[in-house]
Amino acid sequence: MDAKIKKxxxxxxxxxxxxxxxxxxxxxxxxxxxxxxMVDYWAVDWDFKDDTFHNQWQxxxxxxxxxxxxxxxxxxxxxxxxxxxxxxxxxxxxxTTKTLNVDVE
Numbered sequence: 001m002d003a004k005i006k007k008x009x010x011x012x013x014x015x016x017x018x019x020x021x022x023x024x025x026x027x028x029x030x031x032x033x034x035x036x037x038m039v040d041y042w043a044v045d046w047d048f049k050d051d052t053f054h055n056q057w058q059x060x061x062x063x064x065x066x067x068x069x070x071x072x073x074x075x076x077x078x079x080x081x082x083x084x085x086x087x088x089x090x091x092x093x094x095x096t097t098k099t100l101n102v103d104v105e
Contacts, residue, residue: 001086001098008079008104012044012086013071019090028091036068041089046074048085048099055087076104 002013019038021029032038041060045053059069076082084100 001100003084003100003102005102005104008076009073010046010076010084010102010104011071011073012084014039014042014088017088017090019092019094023092036070038090039068039088040091040093042068043087044072044074045085046076046082048083050083053085053087079104 002011002015004011014036017035017038024032024038041058043053043055043058046056048054057072057074059072061068080103082102082104084102086098086100088096088098090096
């Protein structure tokens with residue numbers, strides 16, 4: 001996960017994602033041409049409060065629209081320290097979580 005903060009705007013981008021090849025069904029492997037096809041869905045809680053994850057932004061693929069957004073931006077209204085939680089769900093249904101601490105000016 002790449003994170004860049006500029007004043008009060010935070011940009012997040014998924015730069016890579018890996019699932020062990022042996023975990024991916026053999027009939028699915030030939031269809032995967034880019035690592036991003038391993039991600040089914042990702043979501044962000046921009047201000048996690050050490051309780052329940054609040055899905056405040058998400059990108060997911062559908063059959064009609066299989067393209068996944070790989071980056072997102074959020075502008076904070078107030079300066080301060082924020083905890084950001086990112087959840088990534090892969091094509092096998094596994095959930096991976098990343099936590100970032102962000103200082104906003």
